[in-house]
Structure formats: structure tokens, C-alpha cells
Amino acid sequence: MDGGKHVLVTGGAGFIGSHTVEALVARGDRVTVLDDLSTGRRDNLAAVESAPGFTFVCADATEPIALATPPTHIVHLAAQVSVTASLADPLTDLKKNLVATLRVIALAKEARARVVFASSAAIYGDGPLPSHESLTPRPASPYGIHKLASEHHLRAAALNDPAGGLEAVALRFFNVYGPRQSPSSPYAGVISIFLARALAGEALTLFGGGVATRDFVYVGDVARAILAALDGPAIAGEAMNVGGGGATSVRTLAETILAITRSTSVLREAPARAGEIVDSRADVTRIAERLGWRAEVPLAAGLEATAAWVAGVAGA
Ligand code: NAD
Ligand code: UD2
Numbered sequence: 001m002d003g004g005k006h007v008l009v010t011g012g013a014g015f016i017g018s019h020t021v022e023a024l025v026a027r028g029d030r031v032t033v034l035d036d037l038s039t040g041r042r043d044n045l046a047a048v049e050s051a052p053g054f055t056f057v058c059a060d061a062t063e064p065i066a067l068a069t070p071p072t073h074i075v076h077l078a079a080q081v082s083v084t085a086s087l088a089d090p091l092t093d094l095k096k097n098l099v100a101t102l103r104v105i106a107l108a109k110e111a112r113a114r115v116v117f118a119s120s121a122a123i124y125g126d127g128p129l130p131s132h133e134s135l136t137p138r139p140a141s142p143y144g145i146h147k148l149a150s151e152h153h154l155r156a157a158a159l160n161d162p163a164g165g166l167e168a169v170a171l172r173f174f175n176v177y178g179p180r181q182s183p184s185s186p187y188a189g190v191i192s193i194f195l196a197r198a199l200a201g202e203a204l205t206l207f208g209g210g211v212a213t214r215d216f217v218y219v220g221d222v223a224r225a226i227l228a229a230l231d232g233p234a235i236a237g238e239a240m241n242v243g244g245g246g247a248t249s250v251r252t253l254a255e256t257i258l259a260i261t262r263s264t265s266v267l268r269e270a271p272a273r274a275g276e277i278v279d280s281r282a283d284v285t286r287i288a289e290r291l292g293w294r295a296e297v298p299l300a301a302g303l304e305a306t307a308a309w310v311a312g313v314a315g316a
Contacts, residue, residue, distance in 0.1 A: 011077030013040030061100040070111035082187035086143035097146035114167040130283040155237030174243030178219030179309035198263035208272030210251030215243040218297035228291040243282025
């Protein structure tokens with residue numbers, strides 16, 4: 001086992017979580033997943049269920065977290081992930097996205113565990129592009145506010161740690177996509193929704209006419225970034241962008257997906273969704289310098305892999 005790491009992955013049964021868990025198990029780490037299965041699925045973990053050192057705990061991360069064996073590292077992914085849902089119900093978002101982080105910090109202090117936290121591009125709001133970590137964040141949704149507040153709590157916990165040396169890294173994910181991203185909720189990621197609809201011959205909706213741009217990053221690249229942050233030099237509460245560094249409009253994305261799937265689905269326009277940022281693109285120099293990470297999977301290749309997965313699920 002890699003230096004005796006025992007990694008707790010909250011939200012490990014979810015989309016990004018299950019890819020991260022597979023990568024950790026593959027290199028021999030001991031892994032505990034804590035997930036309430038609110039949006040995650042146990043079968044996302046089918047490939048690792050019987051691996052040595054793997055444990056699944058069905059629990060709510062907003063409650064105090066107690067494990068039989070303390071972790072050496074924590075990847076905190078459990079969250080309410082929809083910007084739109086956070087606007088409709090900010091109090092639930094506060095609980096799931098901020099209270100849960102405070103539970104993780106309490107455990108990290110007790111266990112002396114390094115924390116890698118899933119933050120988001122949503123903390124930037126509509127600021128200058130590309131978004132650099134030194135910019136003043138201006139989140140435009142409760143989701144972005146609570147992700148940013150979580151980052152501040154992690155940094156403060158690291159600075160004020162009486163024992164010294166609490167390590168925490170916030171990774172600001174841009175738009176992550178890939179296999180296992182559920183298309184079933186209206187708040188699901190745009191790529192999984194478009195692929196499912198294109199394959200079913202249903203119309204693709206372009207909110208705000210599809211002029212918004214996003215920096216899409218493949219889930220396998222994101223899992224590698226998480227592992228790099230777990231293994232990298234000690235960092236007391238620093239934030240780093242995780243994106244591809246490019247910008248693709250939602251309309252271009254829709255047209256690419258129709259071509260890849262050879263779909264005859266129509267594109268229809270609808271008003272922009274409230275609270276959403278228009279343009280988003282990461283400056284990825286910091287993570288390249290600090291952790292030697294950069295995205296490797298081009299959008300076309302990632303879309304092909306995701307389309308194959310969506311088609312498999314639809315045909316299963
Ligand atoms: P997901 O919904 O697939 O994963 C979230 C997981 O957390 C699910 O398995 C869910 O069951 C679990 N969960 C939710 N609340 C919980 C709670 N209170 N206790 C225990 N488990 C709980 O979403 P994802 O896309 O894999 O997102 C993972 C993380 O990455 C989230 O923190 C999200 O905010 C962040 N993020 C995602 C994206 C993206 O593009 N997908 C972008 C930026 C940030
Ligand atoms: C994603 C993450 C969110 C947050 C943010 C960071 C998801 C589900 N959410 O939010 O957690 O961290 O990134 O910036 O991954 N759109 C359409 N038609 C559709 C669906 C979406 O036009 O059917 C548009 C939508 O209006 C937006 C873009 O596509 O302009 C991306 O939407 P999204 O929901 O995939 O992701 P986003 O950026 O709101």
C-alpha cells in the first residue's frame with residue numbers, strides 16, 4: 001500500500017468520486033467511501049467493491065463523521081452540486097456544502113489528515129478571464145458562496161491549527177464531464193444531458209441561446225489532479241484551478257455532439273437560467289507549477305468516450 005495511505009472519499013459513489021476511488025484502489029491505497037447515496041450510486045463502485053482495503057459507509061457528511069480507523073487523507077466531494085438548486089433552496093445548500101465541510105475539518109484535525117476539497121469555478125462569478133486564483137472571487141449563487149466559504153474555513157483551520165501543519169488544498173473544478181455523470185436530473189451536466197437527448201432523438205435546449213462558454217475537463221484528468229494534490233508538497237489551504245484552459249460555447253458543444261452521435265435532434269433556444277455565469281475559463285498555470293498537472297484528454301476524445309458510455313447505459 002502506497003506509504004500506508006488510508007483515503008476517506010466523501011461523495012465517493014458519485015460521478016467524480018467513483019473515478020477517483022478507482023484510481024486510488026488501482027495504486028493500492030486503502031479507501032473508505034462515505035456517501036448518503038442521494039445522487040451517487042452503489043453500482044458506480046462495482047469495480048472496487050471487493051478490492052482489499054475498500055470499505056463503503058452509508059452516512060450523511062453533514063453529521064459528525066466517525067470511522068473505525070482514522071484516515072490519513074480526505075477527499076471531500078460530497079455536496080449538492082447544482083447552481084440552480086442552490087438558488088431555489090439556499091439553506092439546504094448551506095447545510096450540504098458548508099456544514100459538511102466543517103464536519104470534514106473536525107475529522108481532519110482529529111485524525112491529522114490532509115484534505116483535498118472539491119471547490120468550483122462558480123466561486124469566480126463573472127470576473128475577468130481566464131480566471132486566476134489571485135482574482136477577488138465574486139460568486140453569483142449560494143452554491144458558489146458556500147464553496148468559497150468552505151475554502152476560507154479550510155485555510156483558517158490550517159492557519160489556526162494549534163498542533164501545526166494541517167494540510168488542505170482546494171481544487172476549483174471547472175466543468176467536469178465523462179462516463180457516470182448522470183443525465184437524469186434537469187440540473188445534470190450539460191454534456192450528459194445533450195448526449196442522452198441526442199441519442200434519443202430529442203431536442204437539445206440552449207439556455208440563453210447557447211452563447212455561454214465553459215471550460216470542459218474530462219473526469220479522468222480530474223481524478224489525476226486529485227491524486228496529485230493528495231501526494232504533492234504540503235500546502236496550507238491553497239486553491240488551484242482544475243480546467244482544460246479552453247472555452248467552448250454551449251452551441252458549439254451541441255453541434256459537436258449532434259455530429260458525433262449522428263443525431264437529427266433539433267436545437268431549441270430558451271431563456272438563460274438565473275444565477276449562472278456566462279463565460280468561464282481557467283488559468284491553469286498554478287496547478288501546473290505546484291503539482292505538475294495539466295489536462296490531457298482533448299474534448300473530442302472525451303466526448304467520444306462519454307457518448308459510448310451513455311449509449312451503453314441507454315441500451316442496457
Ligand atoms: P455527484 O452528485 O455525482 O457526487 C456527489 C456525491 O456526494 C454523490 O455520490 C452523493 O450521493 C454524495 N452526497 C451528497 N450529499 C451528501 C451528504 N450530505 N453526505 C454524504 N454524501 C453526500 O456530483 P459530482 O459531479 O461528482 O461532484 C463531486 C464534487 O465536485 C462536488 O463537491 C461538486 O460540487 C464538485 N464540482 C463538480 C463539478 C462538475 O462539473 N461535475 C464542477 C465543480 C465542482
Ligand atoms: C457546473 C457544475 C456546478 C459548478 C459549475 C462551475 C454540473 C451539473 N454543475 O455548473 O457544480 O461547479 O460548473 O462553474 O456539472 N445548458 C444548456 N442546456 C441544458 C443544460 C445546460 O444550455 O440542457 C447550459 C447552461 O445554461 C450553462 C451551460 O450549459 O450555460 C453549463 O451548464 P451545466 O449545468 O452543465 O454546468 P454549470 O456551468 O452551470
